[in-house]
Amino acid sequence: MEKRVVFRSAWLPYVLVAPQIAITVIFFFWPAAQAVYYSFLLQDAFGLKSQFVWFQNFVDLLRDTNYLSSFRTTAVFSFLVAASGIAISLLLATMANAVVRGALVYKTLLIWPYAVAPAIAGILWAFLFAPSIGIVTYYLKWIGLDWNWMMHSPQAMLLVVVASTWKQISYNFLFFLAGLQSIPKSLIEAAAIDGAGPFRRFWTIVFPLLSPTTFFLLVINIVYAFFDTFGVIDATTQGGPGNATEILVYKVYYDGVKAADLGGSSAQSVILMFIVISLTVVQFRFVERKVQY
Amino acid sequence: MVEHRPVRDFVAHLILIVGVIAVAFPLWVTFVASTRTFEEIVSVPMPLTVGSHLQDNYEQVLTAGSERGSKAPVGRMLVNSLIMALSIALGKIFISILSAFAIVYFRFPLRNFFFWMIFVTLMLPIEVRIIPTFKVASDLGLLDSYAGLILPAIASATATFLFRQFFLTIPDELAEAARIDGAGPMRFFFDVVLPLSKTHIAALFVILFIYGWNQYLWPLLITAQESMYTVVIGIKRMIAGGDASNEWQLIMATAMLALLPPAAVVMLMQKWFVKGLVETEK
Numbered sequence: 001m002e003k004r005v006v007f008r009s010a011w012l013p014y015v016l017v018a019p020q021i022a023i024t025v026i027f028f029f030w031p032a033a034q035a036v037y038y039s040f041l042l043q044d045a046f047g048l049k050s051q052f053v054w055f056q057n058f059v060d061l062l063r064d065t066n067y068l069s070s071f072r073t074t075a076v077f078s079f080l081v082a083a084s085g086i087a088i089s090l091l092l093a094t095m096a097n098a099v100v101r102g103a104l105v106y107k108t109l110l111i112w113p114y115a116v117a118p119a120i121a122g123i124l125w126a127f128l129f130a131p132s133i134g135i136v137t138y139y140l141k142w143i144g145l146d147w148n149w150m151m152h153s154p155q156a157m158l159l160v161v162v163a164s165t166w167k168q169i170s171y172n173f174l175f176f177l178a179g180l181q182s183i184p185k186s187l188i189e190a191a192a193i194d195g196a197g198p199f200r201r202f203w204t205i206v207f208p209l210l211s212p213t214t215f216f217l218l219v220i221n222i223v224y225a226f227f228d229t230f231g232v233i234d235a236t237t238q239g240g241p242g243n244a245t246e247i248l249v250y251k252v253y254y255d256g257v258k259a260a261d262l263g264g265s266s267a268q269s270v271i272l273m274f275i276v277i278s279l280t281v282v283q284f285r286f287v288e289r290k291v292q293y
Numbered sequence: 294m295v296e297h298r299p300v301r302d303f304v305a306h307l308i309l310i311v312g313v314i315a316v317a318f319p320l321w322v323t324f325v326a327s328t329r330t331f332e333e334i335v336s337v338p339m340p341l342t343v344g345s346h347l348q349d350n351y352e353q354v355l356t357a358g359s360e361r362g363s364k365a366p367v368g369r370m371l372v373n374s375l376i377m378a379l380s381i382a383l384g385k386i387f388i389s390i391l392s393a394f395a396i397v398y399f400r401f402p403l404r405n406f407f408f409w410m411i412f413v414t415l416m417l418p419i420e421v422r423i424i425p426t427f428k429v430a431s432d433l434g435l436l437d438s439y440a441g442l443i444l445p446a447i448a449s450a451t452a453t454f455l456f457r458q459f460f461l462t463i464p465d466e467l468a469e470a471a472r473i474d475g476a477g478p479m480r481f482f483f484d485v486v487l488p489l490s491k492t493h494i495a496a497l498f499v500i501l502f503i504y505g506w507n508q509y510l511w512p513l514l515i516t517a518q519e520s521m522y523t524v525v526i527g528i529k530r531m532i533a534g535g536d537a538s539n540e541w542q543l544i545m546a547t548a549m550l551a552l553l554p555p556a557a558v559v560m561l562m563q564k565w566f567v568k569g570l571v572e573t574e575k
Contacts, residue, residue: 003398016395019387020448023447027426027448028414028448030429034428035422091308100302109316109317111563115503116555121319123544124322127322127544128318128322166319178567178571235529252423256424257514272420
């Protein structure tokens with residue numbers, strides 16, 4: 001789409017875009033280019049000399065079992081976060097859409113976790129599940145469960161999944177509620193007259209009509225689990241126990257900042273960039289389709 | 294709904310109430326812990342009713358920080374967080390509205406090139422380029438400064454897109470009329486475009502304020518001095534040791550202080566918040 005009426009000036013448009021372009025070049029393109037450049041370098045142990053090694057860092061990464069297991073961890077983690085977040089918020093949104101009174105109150109009481117920083121969400125849940133003093137731990141022990149996420153990998157994974165999902169429910173809920181409210185009432189009524197019960201109506205009419213929203217939320221939740229959950233992990237398990245919760249973003253940070261492996265960390269950054277680019281492309285193709293329909 | 298069934302209505306309310314309680318439970322426990330003493334919290338199971346040390350705990354963290362972990366006062370951190378969140382939100386809106394205006398209302402060489410440059414930044418979240426960005430910031434002398442906290446976070450493709458989409462819906466007749474009346478582009482911007490964009494600016498502001506307030510990885514890297522900590526970073530630094538040695542009453546008071554401002558913004562400006570969420574993801 002283009003404007004028919006435009007203004008003319010030889011310099012003004014450049015002045016107007018200058019601030020954004022300057023920030024973009026300094027803080028996006030320059031660092032991204034450097035990440036690509038560093039990913040081809042191998043530094044010695046003291047960081048004094050570096051050598052151009054072509055794709056050696058990438059080859060090393062793909063041979064590194066830790067890196068491959070971090071991929072698996074990320075896949076499991078983002079699947080669990082996306083699936084549980086979508087399922088729970090779809091249930092709540094469907095219920096909120098069904099009740100006649102109080103829908104706005106429920107909405108207000110469900111959306112606030114969006115405002116909580118991931119790191120704070122992690123701390124809140126880590127406190128509830130704290131191995132020796134946590135209140136939830138107390139009840140888990142009472143029913144006979146040996147709960148200590150600092151020792152048991154699946155429990156650590158569960159903790160970061162719960163904290164990450166909790167924070168994301170409000171977002172999914174709002175989009176599902178908007179999606180549900182845009183479904184024409186006449187369709188539901190027609191199905192009801194034909195004798196379809198509430199479950200049948202949900203699965204044959206409501207759910208298919210919500211599929212664009214669901215797919216959109218799936219992509220958003222995966223991106224969220226990939227990147228925004230860094231704070232959750234860093235504030236709770238820090239990738240542990242062992243590497244049980246070390247997702248890709250955390251590994252980039254750990255290898256680059258804590259272990260000072262510039263080349264390896266940059267190569268991981270480059271791989272992550274490719275993942276983000278593919279996710280963004282998927283998202284945009286989807287948005288284009290949504291516009292046409 | 295279609296048919297009225299009291300049982301089904303009851304089940305819906307029940308599920309929603311369970312949902313609301315499950316979502317609010319961590320917050321309640323956090324609040325309770327922030328009003329209790331250390332001894333009360335570590336006596337398992339911790340009581341779930343409000344204690345009597347609310348004032349003591351909050352006064353302590355606001356002015357003196359924790360005792361065993363970081364000693365930086367949280368009052369200062371809240372100010373830092375506020376400065377960072379406001380500057381990121383306003384900065385993003387400022388640079389985006391200008392560049393979107395230029396891209397929509399002017400034809401100039403490199404216009405498409407600039408547009409794509411901004412578009413591509415969508416694909417480079419800060420998490421994937423932390424180390425080089427840190428180097429750039431340190432080369433520019435931005436470590437431990439407000440500029441360092443703010444500038445790398447204010448380039449945003451989403452805000453530019455949102456304004457561009459909106460500007461494209463402004464009727465051409467308005468620009469035409471302005472031109473016939475002899476108004477220049479900036480006059481048109483301030484008298485027509487800016488007032489029309491008010492609701493979009495409000496919606497974006499809510500979303501960006503929360504985004505700015507909740508920044509974590511970047512402030513973690515760039516702030517070394519306690520005086521520059523934001524509250525989200527500060528609370529992490531209070532968690533020093535294991536489970537029973539952390540001063541949970543102070544950590545939880547800080548957590549409350551860290552989450553209340555953005556939560557209040559969401560609840561009080563709910564209309565703008567929902568609009569902002571839906572629009573920025575288009």
